[in-house]
Amino acid sequence: MPYKEKRLKFSLEKIEGKARAGSIVTDHGEIQTPIFMPVGTLATVKGVHQHELKEDTKAPIILGNTYHLYLRPGIEIIKKAGGLHRFMGWDRSILTDSGGYQVYSLADNRKINENGVQFKSHIDGSKHLFTPESVMQIERDIGADIIMAFDECTPYPCDYKYASDSMHMTHRWLDRCINALAEIPYTYDYEQAFFPIVQGSTYKDLRIQSAEYIAKADAFGNAIGGLSVGEPAEEMYAMSEVVCNVLPEQKPRYLMGVGTPVNLLENIALGIDMFDCVMPTRNARNGMLFTSEGTINIKNKKWHDDFSPIDENGHSYVDTSYSKAYLRHLFVANEFLGKQIASLHNLAFYLWLVKEARKHILAGDFYEWKNKMVSKMDKRL
Numbered sequence: 299m300p301y302k303e304k305r306l307k308f309s310l311e312k313i314e315g316k317a318r319a320g321s322i323v324t325d326h327g328e329i330q331t332p333i334f335m336p337v338g339t340l341a342t343v344k345g346v347h348q349h350e351l352k353e354d355t356k357a358p359i360i361l362g363n364t365y366h367l368y369l370r371p372g373i374e375i376i377k378k379a380g381g382l383h384r385f386m387g388w389d390r391s392i393l394t395d396s397g398g399y400q401v402y403s404l405a406d407n408r409k410i411n412e413n414g415v416q417f418k419s420h421i422d423g424s425k426h427l428f429t430p431e432s433v434m435q436i437e438r439d440i441g442a443d444i445i446m447a448f449d450e451c452t453p454y455p456c457d458y459k460y461a462s463d464s465m466h467m468t469h470r471w472l473d474r475c476i477n478a479l480a481e482i483p484y485t486y487d488y489e490q491a492f493f494p495i496v497q498g499s500t501y502k503d504l505r506i507q508s509a510e511y512i513a514k515a516d517a518f519g520n521a522i523g524g525l526s527v528g529e530p531a532e533e534m535y536a537m538s539e540v541v542c543n544v545l546p547e548q549k550p551r552y553l554m555g556v557g558t559p560v561n562l563l564e565n566i567a568l569g570i571d572m573f574d575c576v577m578p579t580r581n582a583r584n585g586m587l588f589t590s591e592g593t594i595n596i597k598n599k600k601w602h603d604d605f606s607p608i609d610e611n612g613h614s615y616v617d618t619s620y621s622k623a624y625l626r627h628l629f630v631a632n633e634f635l636g637k638q639i640a641s642l643h644n645l646a647f648y649l650w651l652v653k654e655a656r657k658h659i660l661a662g663d664f665y666e667w668k669n670k671m672v673s674k675m676d677k678r679l
Contacts, residue, residue, distance in 0.1 A: 365397030381441030592677030614646030
């Protein structure tokens with residue numbers, strides 16, 4: 299089905315140093331950048347209602363995952379529902395990862411060759427094949443606003459030859475993705491933006507080579523993959539920097555799977571526009587809260603009689619509705635509500651943080667503010 303109009307666009311409003319404030323417009327609304335995208339792997343951001351994501355955290359875009367949705371509920375169900383937006387009751391933008399990273403993390407249950415990846419389902423052991431062509435069809439049918447190329451994610455550490463061979467295969471797969479998308483019509487009546495992925499492990503020359511190849515594809519935006527897989531933060535920043543120096547300025551840059559609040563600010567300072575990570579929700583479920591003053595382990599005894607609000611800054615309604623003592627009690631008693639409150643707090647904090655970064659880029663004092671924030675947020679309270 300052809301789309302009605304070309305609404306997809308990215309515009310840069312201001313650049314301060316290397317930090318950028320911009321805007322992406324999809325058929326499901328505007329996304330002001332820099333942006334953090336909550337991860338909704340299986341068509342749900344764990345423990346958080348869609349209306350809370352919209353009204354409370356104000357997320358303009360969330361992530362879904364191709365690998366997981368393909369296995370459950372299956373693409374036919376999503377198509378019958380009219381696409382992922384309708385299936386999950388979310389009318390803002392969605393980005394789908396191609397499943398390359400998930401297949402990479404199956405390690406013992408997958409075989410990679412030039413054609414694609416054969417893997418066993420982590421649910422029932424059934425065998426499946428992902429190729430660049432089949433994944434593009436799946437991403438069309440899921441119907442996200444932004445879709446990712448099918449890539450091979452390298453482990454860390456990884457030797458130079460493996461990283462190089464893998465990168466070249468990711469490039470060949472990219473060409474196949476682009477050819478497939480030219481042949482596969484949109485499944486629904488709106489556009490999809492395509493992002494290829496820069497690979498190359500932690501080898502500077504490979505990252506530059508990959509960024510040059512990806513830039514030549516002239517896609518809507520570009521992503522940096524294969525980081526936050528265990529490498530030290532300094533190596534991640536070094537790779538981000540070399541890649542941002544090569545990628546075209548007029549296109550959005552997405553750093554996949556990153557990271558802590560400090561990681562976000564340091565990468566915004568290097569020229570990244572988009573982030574996603576399970577950390578705010580996963581860490582929340584273990585009782586870790588991120589705040590502008592540092593991190594809190596709410597399970598610690600020291601909070602048992604602290605009746606002050608969870609976060610006086612109040613980025614989410616939960617922050618001033620409940621006390622630290624009450625939230626600690628919920629965790630100690632293993633009540634589900636504790637995990638929900640902590641998840642909502644962390645997501646609202648992450649989304650506030652990138653919004654605040656944007657404000658400071660527009661005001662021209664981002665770096666000064668960033669340095670202050672980094673030294674505060676690095677503390678454990």
